Amino acid sequence: MSARQPSPGELLDAAIAKDRVSLARLLSVVERGGEQTGELARLVYSSEPPYTVGITGAPGSGKSTLTNQLVRAARGGWTEPAEAVPQVAVLAVDPSSPFSGGAILGDRVRMQDHATDPSVFIRSMATRGHLGGLALAVPDAVRVLGAAGFPLVFVETVGVGQMEVEIASAADTTVVVVTPGWGDAMQANKAGLLEIADLFVVNKADRPGVNEARRDLEQMLDLSAATDWRPPVLTTVASTGEGVDELWAAVGSHRAHLAGTGALGRRREARVAQELRRVLVAKVLEEVQEIGRGGGFDEAVRAIAGGALDPYRAAEELLDAGRAALSGPRAGAAPR
Amino acid sequence: MSARQPSPGELLDAAIAKDRVSLARLLSVVERGGEQTGELARLVYSSEPPYTVGITGAPGSGKSTLTNQLVRAARGGWTEPAEAVPQVAVLAVDPSSPFSGGAILGDRVRMQDHATDPSVFIRSMATRGHLGGLALAVPDAVRVLGAAGFPLVFVETVGVGQMEVEIASAADTTVVVVTPGWGDAMQANKAGLLEIADLFVVNKADRPGVNEARRDLEQMLDLSAATDWRPPVLTTVASTGEGVDELWAAVGSHRAHLAGTGALGRRREARVAQELRRVLVAKVLEEVQEIGRGGGFDEAVRAIAGGALDPYRAAEELLDAGRAALSGPRAGAAPR
Numbered sequence: 001m002s003a004r005q006p007s008p009g010e011l012l013d014a015a016i017a018k019d020r021v022s023l024a025r026l027l028s029v030v031e032r033g034g035e036q037t038g039e040l041a042r043l044v045y046s047s048e049p050p051y052t053v054g055i056t057g058a059p060g061s062g063k064s065t066l067t068n069q070l071v072r073a074a075r076g077g078w079t080e081p082a083e084a085v086p087q088v089a090v091l092a093v094d095p096s097s098p099f100s101g102g103a104i105l106g107d108r109v110r111m112q113d114h115a116t117d118p119s120v121f122i123r124s125m126a127t128r129g130h131l132g133g134l135a136l137a138v139p140d141a142v143r144v145l146g147a148a149g150f151p152l153v154f155v156e157t158v159g160v161g162q163m164e165v166e167i168a169s170a171a172d173t174t175v176v177v178v179t180p181g182w183g184d185a186m187q188a189n190k191a192g193l194l195e196i197a198d199l200f201v202v203n204k205a206d207r208p209g210v211n212e213a214r215r216d217l218e219q220m221l222d223l224s225a226a227t228d229w230r231p232p233v234l235t236t237v238a239s240t241g242e243g244v245d246e247l248w249a250a251v252g253s254h255r256a257h258l259a260g261t262g263a264l265g266r267r268r269e270a271r272v273a274q275e276l277r278r279v280l281v282a283k284v285l286e287e288v289q290e291i292g293r294g295g296g297f298d299e300a301v302r303a304i305a306g307g308a309l310d311p312y313r314a315a316e317e318l319l320d321a322g323r324a325a326l327s328g329p330r331a332g333a334a335p336r
Numbered sequence: 337m338s339a340r341q342p343s344p345g346e347l348l349d350a351a352i353a354k355d356r357v358s359l360a361r362l363l364s365v366v367e368r369g370g371e372q373t374g375e376l377a378r379l380v381y382s383s384e385p386p387y388t389v390g391i392t393g394a395p396g397s398g399k400s401t402l403t404n405q406l407v408r409a410a411r412g413g414w415t416e417p418a419e420a421v422p423q424v425a426v427l428a429v430d431p432s433s434p435f436s437g438g439a440i441l442g443d444r445v446r447m448q449d450h451a452t453d454p455s456v457f458i459r460s461m462a463t464r465g466h467l468g469g470l471a472l473a474v475p476d477a478v479r480v481l482g483a484a485g486f487p488l489v490f491v492e493t494v495g496v497g498q499m500e501v502e503i504a505s506a507a508d509t510t511v512v513v514v515t516p517g518w519g520d521a522m523q524a525n526k527a528g529l530l531e532i533a534d535l536f537v538v539n540k541a542d543r544p545g546v547n548e549a550r551r552d553l554e555q556m557l558d559l560s561a562a563t564d565w566r567p568p569v570l571t572t573v574a575s576t577g578e579g580v581d582e583l584w585a586a587v588g589s590h591r592a593h594l595a596g597t598g599a600l601g602r603r604r605e606a607r608v609a610q611e612l613r614r615v616l617v618a619k620v621l622e623e624v625q626e627i628g629r630g631g632g633f634d635e636a637v638r639a640i641a642g643g644a645l646d647p648y649r650a651a652e653e654l655l656d657a658g659r660a661a662l663s664g665p666r667a668g669a670a671p672r
Contacts, residue, residue, distance in 0.1 A: 038648040045646035265641070272647070273637045277628055279651040284620035292613055301609045305601070310381035311608070312374040315615040 008040040015148040020121065023148050027123055030140045041140060043147065049268065050089075050146035053251055054171030055156045056196075061177045062203045064092070065238040067156045071120055072241075073248035074152055089121040089150045091141055093134060093167055094158040121150065136282060138167050139275050169196035170271050172264060173254045175247075177201050178217070180209030194224055197231045198254050201247060205235035229257055291322045344376040351484040356457065359484050363459055366476045377476060379483065385604065386425075386482035389587055390507030391492045392532075397513045398539045400428070401574040403492045407456055408577075409584035410488055425457040425486045427477055429470060429503055430494040457486065472618060474503050475611050505532035506607050508600060509590045511583075513537045514553070516545030530560055533567045534590050537583060541571035565593055627658045 006014075006022070008029060014022035029036045053070070057063050071088050125134065125141060138155060145153050157168045168174055176197040202213045217233045232250050236243035258264035291297055296318055303309035342350075342358070344365060350358035365372045389406070393399050407424050461470065461477060474491060481489050493504045504510055512533040538549045553569045568586050572579035594600035627633055632654055639645035 038646075041646035041648045045640060046643040048643070269637055269641045272640045273633075276633070276637060276640065276647045276650055276654075277624065279647040280624045280627060280654065281621065283651050283655060284624055285617065288613065288616045288620055291616060297609070297612070301605055301612060304381060304608045304612065305605045307382040307384070310374075310377035311612045311615040312377045314612055315619050318612075318616065319619060 008036055009043055012040070012043055012144075012147060015144075018149070023121065023144075024123065026144050026148070027125070027141050030137050030144060031125055033137065037140065040144065044140075044143040047143070047147040049143060050150050050153045051255065052142055052153050052155060052171040052173075054168035054174040055154060055177060056168035056174070057177030057201075057203075058179075059158070061179050062238045063156055063158070063177050066177060066201070066203055066236060066244070066247075067092075067154050069236075069238050069241050069244040070154060070248060070251075073244050075119065086152065087119045087121065087150045088152050088154070089145045090123070090154045090156060091138065091145075092122065092124045092156045092158065093138055094124065094126050121145070134167060136275070136278050139170060139271070170274065172258060172267065173198045173251050175199045175201055175251070177203050178213060179204045180207045180213045194220055198229065199231055199247070199250050200233045202233065202235045203238050205243065206237045206240075210235060228261060229254065229263075287322065291318050294318075294322070296321055344372055345379055348376070348379055348480075348483060351480075354485075359457065359480075360459065362480050362484070363461070363477050366473050366480060367461060369473065373476065376480065380476075380479040383479070383483040385479060386486050386489045387591065388478055388489050388491060388507040388509075390504035390510040391490060391513060392504035392510070393513030393539075394515075395494070397515050398574045399492055399494070399513050402513060402537070402539055402572060402580070402583075403428075403490055405572075405574050405577050405580040406490060406584055406587075409580050411455070422488065423455045423457065423486045424488050424490070425481045426459070426490045426492060427474065427481075428458065428460045428492045428494065429474055430460065430462050457481070470503060472611070472614050475506060475607070506610065508594060508603065509534045509587050511535045511537055511587070513539050514549060515540045516543045516549045530556055534565065535567055535583070535586055536569045538569065538571045539574050541579065542573045542576075546571060564597060565590070565599075623658065627654050630654075630658070632657055 006025075008026065011022045011026045011029075015026055026040065029040055055063055055067050055070075067090055071090060074088050075086065123141075125137060142153050142155065155168060155171055174196050176193050176199070178200065180202065200217050202210055202217070204210075214233050214235065221230060221233075232253075234243060234247050234250055236247055238244065255264075258267065300309060300314040300318060304311055304314055342361075344362065347358045347362045347365075351362055362376065365376055391399055391403050391406075403426055407426060410424050411422065459477075461473060478489050478491065491504060491507055510532050512529050512535070514536065516538065536553050538546055538553070540546075550569050550571065557566060557569075568589075570579060570583050570586055572583055574580065591600075594603065636645060636650040636654060640647055640650055
């Protein structure tokens with residue numbers, strides 16, 4: 001075994017040849033961020049992105065069990081590309097967890113369901129706190145999985161913050177999972193969920209209150225602006241698999257709708273615009289950190305504290321100086 | 337009355353001459369952000385900043401009543417500068433409120449206590465959602481008040497999020513207000529509060545559990561790293577004024593400690609560094625928004641969606657192009 005680290009390109013070639021260890025290492029590259037991410041992005045953004053299904057909902061709504069069931073349904077019902085065994089990937093995203101990549105218990109527990117199935121790849125992702133974090137890492141990870149040959153990726157988010165909802169809604173089809181009695185718990189977020197949902201699922205439909213939950217959702221949908229796709233409200237019992245095939249069929253209907261109306265392309269362009277904005281922000285924030293480490297920054301702080309300068313003028317001067325310094329070496333540097 | 341809007345400089349001159357309407361308008365300039373902020377900053381950052389006392393704590397801890405009582409104590413006990421009537425300002429910061437500047441009920445209610453006292457100025461601040469928001473606006477507002485002749489400013493934050501704590505802790509003396517039984521409610525945030533507190537106050541000390549709350553805090557302090565200032569734990573009943581004079585005396589002791597050890601200067605430099613970092617971030621984010629509005633951005637999105645480009649390379653190209661375009665006119669432009 002060579003001591004040399006394989007390059008992202010070598011790892012991607014191995015991942016395409018179904019080497020799962022190389023795929024996992026590529027996702028770690030994405031998770032870490034940094035220089036190799038740019039190199040990897042150049043390799044994977046030329047591929048067709050996989051079809052992405054986002055799954056979001058409150059803690060305890062049964063998202064993980066439902067995702068496992070959807071994987072099962074997809075493995076049975078997925079017919080393109082016309083390979084005998086379509087590959088399915090699950091990204092389980094937990095922005096609140098400092099752990100990542102297979103290290104957490106959840107992964108091991110979840111893997112058991114599909115452990116004997118080499119065509120299912122499950123991976124937890126968590127931020128390591130670098131700039132941009134998960135909002136950058138998840139779309140890159142989806143692209144890596146697409147380039148590695150997965151035509152279908154589930155992105156499940158654990159948690160209900162703004163970030164989780166944003167990540168899950170950056171999918172081709174977004175499934176919002178609620179449970180009977182959800183109305184009170186998610187009152188504050190109803191409008192937001194309505195905005196991102198392509199499908200609603202009332203999970204744990206064997207509990208009391210399922211009809212009220214459905215009616216509540218349908219009334220919300222009645223009151224919202226009419227569009228060419230009204231999110232259907234489905235019911236499932238993920239623990240038994242009840243209703244999962246119907247849910248998977250509804251995902252297929254939504255996919256057909258997007259493809260038929262040209263909305264898929266528009267949606268993906270909007271997502272790319274969002275990604276590009278995030279990368280821009282991350283890049284300029286890196287620049288600010290760089291400036292903060294420089295001697296000019298400390299000088300400026302002393303000048304402001306001494307009343308000789310104000311922070312706005314100081315910021316302009318630092319940015320101008322930083323750019324002047326950058327533009328020289330950067331122009332001549334080899335592309336990373 | 338002229339239709340011409342007075343400049344920040346004219347408003348500041350009027351504010352120094354104790355025109356409260358002009359002062360309020362200056363604070364609105366700060367709140368709005370934008371171009372005039374830079375002009376105003378140049379005027380006010382050359383003045384000595386006022387002594388700033390931050391007051392933070394959970395909702396319902398009685399912060400507003402306590403702040404009113406501290407204003408009363410300060411008006412009696414403040415001896416420098418040696419004017420007959422020292423002026424005191426209160427900034428009540430509510431990051432969660434979309435309202436601002438005197439418009440909210442709270443202001444009117446609070447004003448009643450000091451309505452007949454022309455030397456007390458109370459102002460609510462809320463973000464209007466511009467970049468940088470309150471974290472930028474509050475330090476600028478404090479500087480404006482200092483330049484207008486207020487030697488003492490209380491910054492009270494409503495709410496307990498990260499932002500509120502950050503704002504309150506950007507003070508010379510930070511008072512953390514808790515109530516009997518606070519332990520459970522703020523368990524998660526204890527370490528953070530310990531980090532920012534210069535003084536702890538157990539308010540509503542006429543309720544059961546005050547001794548437990550004190551003991552709890554003292555134990556926390558026993559366990560934390562020793563520094564040259566151990567935050568005292570005081571008790572108050574803000575509604576009756578009990579303990580407020582002692583609290584105000586403790587603020588004075590902390591101030592004397594900071595001045596005697598040279599810590600005041602170091603603390604203010606650290607705050608300036610934090611402000612400068614925030615201004616830098618706000619400026620580069622503005623740049624990203626500018627880039628996002630340009631035609632090159634849409635072109636880049638189409639190229640990425642078509643697989644011809646990746647977001648990292650696109651971001652670099654857009655930033656380089658944006659800077660090349662900026663460097664021309666900017667260099668020759670009149671200083672704002």
